[in-house]
Amino acid sequence: MLTKEQIAFYHENGYLRIEQVYDPAELRAMSEELDYIIQNFANWGAAWRGPWRKVVMNEEEDSKATLVAIHEMQHYAAAWTRALMNQRLADSLGQLLDSECVEMHHMTLHAKPPDAGAPFPMHQDLPFYPHVDGRYLDTLVHVDDADEVSGCIKFLPGTHKLGKLTHILGPETSPHLPTDQFRLEDAVSVPAKAGDVVVFSIWTVHGSNVNHSGKWRRIVRIGYRDPHNLQERGQAMGRPGIIVKGVRPKVEGQQINVYGNWTG
Numbered sequence: 001m002l003t004k005e006q007i008a009f010y011h012e013n014g015y016l017r018i019e020q021v022y023d024p025a026e027l028r029a030m031s032e033e034l035d036y037i038i039q040n041f042a043n044w045g046a047a048w049r050g051p052w053r054k055v056v057m058n059e060e061e062d063s064k065a066t067l068v069a070i071h072e073m074q075h076y077a078a079a080w081t082r083a084l085m086n087q088r089l090a091d092s093l094g095q096l097l098d099s100e101c102v103e104m105h106h107m108t109l110h111a112k113p114p115d116a117g118a119p120f121p122m123h124q125d126l127p128f129y130p131h132v133d134g135r136y137l138d139t140l141v142h143v144d145d146a147d148e149v150s151g152c153i154k155f156l157p158g159t160h161k162l163g164k165l166t167h168i169l170g171p172e173t174s175p176h177l178p179t180d181q182f183r184l185e186d187a188v189s190v191p192a193k194a195g196d197v198v199v200f201s202i203w204t205v206h207g208s209n210v211n212h213s214g215k216w217r218r219i220v221r222i223g224y225r226d227p228h229n230l231q232e233r234g235q236a237m238g239r240p241g242i243i244v245k246g247v248r249p250k251v252e253g254q255q256i257n258v259y260g261n262w263t264g
Contacts, residue, residue: 002095010096014160014204015190021089022141022195026082031143031194033077034218038111042070047118050173056119056184061210065118068111071235073220080107083141084222089197090245096199097135097226101246105129105136105223106236112151112218117211119151121176122184124159125202125223127167128175129234134160135226136202140192143218147191150213153198153206154187160201177205184209227251238262 002018010016022030046069053062073080084104093102106129112118125138146152167175184207192198200206202223211217227248231237240256257263 002092007095010199013155013157015155015157015198015200015206016096017190017192018089018092018197018199019193020195021086021197022083024195026079027143027195029079030083030141031218033079034073034109034143034220037070037073037076037109038068041076042068042109042111044068048120048174048176050121050168050176052121052173052176052179055179056121057210064116065210066113066116067118068109068113070109072107073109074107080220083220084242085244089139093137093139093199093224094245096137099135099226099246101227101249102224102244103227103241103248104244105225105231105241107223108221110219110221111216112211114214114216115212117151117217119184119210120207121174121179122156122182122187122205122207123167123176124165124205126164127169127234129223129236130164130232131202131225131229132232133229134163134201134203135229137199137224138202139222139224140198140200141220141222142192142194142196142198143220144216145191145193146217146219147213148189148209150215150217151208151211152189152191152217153208153219154184154189155200156182156187156205159205160203163203165203165205230254
């Protein structure tokens, strides 16, 4: 269980690193099965697009930038089904959400290959799966060590208190915040070891730099929410998630039909 100090740190800063959530045997299976998914199913052309790239990368970096991504690894590998159900993580999320029930929403791989891993501009995760309120936590499961050289996650502390921010959107760019107002160089780096999980609010502004190391930086994002927090649109819309802590509350206007989808 999280300490009072950890909970207070999260509420003040909008993020928290939880050390060694996964033991070495679990992590080994997760790593091996993730390699299989990357080689056989993943999209190797998932690097974000947009004019922001010229601000955070030089010409050589821009030409090589690569991101490997795929959604819902639990559909491909049992180790990742077990990973999303980790009880220590679920209990910790319940503390941060102040909720007796925690629902898994989605799972997405963000893998940066050696010496070419693409960066992310500063943004909230809000545009991808907006919800009514802030009772939503993203978790970054670290399969590899991540530091400044390999492009670890970076946060602007306290920005979750700003609530929903307006992002730059369009067909030629991935959602991001104005680069002159929300700068990567102003963000706090959060290095993490393999087996650690970094938790942050859906409203916390974050990004990451290019992977300049000679190693992979494999991170898997798993989103969790209080089931009372209704989704408005976006990724995994209309799909009930797995309950990882407690029992699903009865929410007015929400019902799961015989096909396992929301109705009403």
